[in-house]
Amino acid sequence: MKKKSKLSLSFIVVFVVLAVAVILGNIFAENKLKSALEENLSKSEIEYDKINVSILGQSASLSNAIYKKNGLQFATEEIKLDGINILEYLTNNNIEISTLKITKPEVIIYSEKQKEDKNSENGDSKKIDLLIKSVEILDGSFKMAKNDSVKEQLFARFPKIDIDQVRVDEKSLASGIPFKYEDFQINSDSLFFKLNDQHDLYVGKMEMNSGSLKFNEISIRPLYDKQVFQRHIPYEKDRFELDLRELAFERFNWDFKNDSLSLESNITRIANGDIKIYRDKQVKEDTRQKPMYSKMIRELPFKLKLDTLKVENLAIQYEELVKPKRGPGKVTFKNLNASIYNISNVGMDSEDFPRTDIDVQAQFQGEAKLNVNWNFDISNKADAFAISGQMDRISSAGINLFMEPALNVKAEGGIRDMRFNFTGNNINSTGNMKLVYNDFKVEVLREDGEEKNKFLSALANLIVNNNATSEEKEQKNIKTKRTQTKSFWNYLWKNIRNGALKSFL
Structure with a gap:
């Protein structure tokens, strides 16, 4: 019995010694890790209420952390680390963590403050090797x-963000994105962006992972109604209203290359949209030069590569007010579907740089089928393009939706068929046009837009050739000079107008 008692006592002593050693070791390690965390947090100027470290639990947490510097403000309810590899940290000073959980973080960036403090002191960077699974x-x-003190330019709420295998080291810190990762999932249920002083952008839902990006319920809203809007612009400017159900990027990739953002997508989809554009021509004209679309893409401040863009079921309405008494002229495109290939400013020096091709089908003015084929080379600095199209029967009522209010001209009869084919560049264009019309006559209205001006109407119909209204008339070598202060669509309209005038005369 005495021998058993001695063995039992020895076991108890050994157990107590080991327990004390573990406890003391745990306290020592916890204190060392806690001191290291507190030191680094102090150097980083992070304020917090409480810090907890558990070596046995392999965890650490920080409550109510706040960081403010150089226009950046960060506050969070809790930062919790689980599965800390203590041995790796104590022996090699490397940090390996199984899980990092951040609860209710709020990040605010004040751009003006950041700009003021741009040249402020920077802390010395230390060697770091951090892995968070x-x-x-x-x-x-x-x-x-x-x-x-001003309204935010951008706001987003993120119910959940998941990122896997996050690694921070010297190499990642030297790149555009200061960390590497294997996969991620970001969900947002509210996004706001201030487009300009007249329009705001809203997104109901956003989903993003390492291979796709999707936006739902997108809207652009003007800050002012049509009348008040004109008092808030220095020159002619479009007032936009947009509702778009979906914008999706598949096989999506983004990166920073040489401090430049790069966006790539194999398939991009825009679906179920309604766009309303309004312009008041009474406002002073914008006399700045307007670039062609090829130049706009070529000179984007970031790299873009969209292989295929599909547009499905879009409706566009354009209104132009010339005289308030006559109301705005209206142009509409409904059931618009388009396929666009090779929108890219990547590798423009390559010999096999792809041409941008655009195929569009739509219903014009609610009645005429319209097909358009358009192509251009983004790398071509002359902005060369080719555009062709065909529109079938349209009545005088459809024509007058725009002509009567905007041009003070009322048409009678209608167009049975129109085909056009133009090629050109940023300076001028040439092309052909075929037009078939029925008993086409015009009435030049008085200033009130109601009674016709008999003298001018008679004069107009004298020069309009109504003797061959059932024949297909083809006009070749139609020449047009681009007005540099107008958009590409004005350029196209001038080409079609010149062809129509030659057909009517």
């Missing part, structure tokens, strides 16, 4: 504004 962010928000 899983990052989970819950109920986060992001806001960007010029300063804390």
Whole structure:
């Protein structure tokens, strides 16, 4: 019995010694890790209420952390680390963590403040090797504004963000994105962006992962009604209203290359949209030069590569007000579907740089079928293009939706068929046009837009050739000079107008 008692006592002593050693070791390790965290947090100027470290639990947490510097503000309810590899940290000073969970973070960037402090002191960067196997962010928000006294320029709310295999090291810190990752999933249920001083953009839902990006319920809203809008613009400017159900990028990739953002997508889809554009011609004209679309894409401040863009079921309405008493002229495109290939400013020096091709089908003015084929070379600095199209029967009522209010001219009869084919560049264009019309006559209205001006109407119909109204008339070598202060659509309209005038005379 005595021998057993001695063995039992020895076991108890050994157990107590080991337990004390583990406890003391745990306290020592916890204190070392806690001190290291506190030191780094102090150097990083992060304020917090409480820090907890558990070596046995392999965890650490920080409550109510706040960081403010150089226009950046970060606050979060809790930061929790689980599965900390203590041995790796103590022996090699490397940090390996199984899970990082951030709860209710709020990130605010004040751009004006950041600009002021741009040249402020920078801390010395130390060698770091950090691996976090899983990052989970819950109920986060992001806001960007010029300063804390004005409305935000950008706001987004993120119910959940998941990122896998996050690694931070010297190599990643030297790149555009300061960390590497294997996969991620971001969900947003509210996004706001201030487009300009007259329009705001809203997105109901966003989903993003390493291979796709999708937006739902997109809308652009003007800040003012049509009359008040004109008092807030220095020159002629379009007032936009947009509702779009879906914008999706498949096989999507983004990166920073040489400090430049790069966006690539194999298939891009725009579906179920309604766009309303309004312009008041009474406002002072914008005399700045307008670039062609090829130049706009060529000179984007970031790299873009969209292989295929599909547009499905879009409706566009354009209104132009010339005289308030006559009301706005209206042009509509319904059931618009388009396939666009090779929108890219990547590798423009390559010999096999692809041409941009656009095929469009739509219903014009609610009645005429319209097909358009358009192509251009983004790398071509002369902005060369080719555009052709065909429109079938349209009545005088459809024509007058725009002509009567905007041009003070009323048409009788209608167009049975129209075909056009133009090629050109940023300076001028040439082309052909075929037009078939029925008993086409015009009435030049008086200033009130109601009674016709008999003298001018008679004069107009004297020069309109109504003797061959059932014949197909083809006009060749139609020449048009581009007005540099007008858009490409004005350029196209001038080509069609010149062809129509030659057919009527």
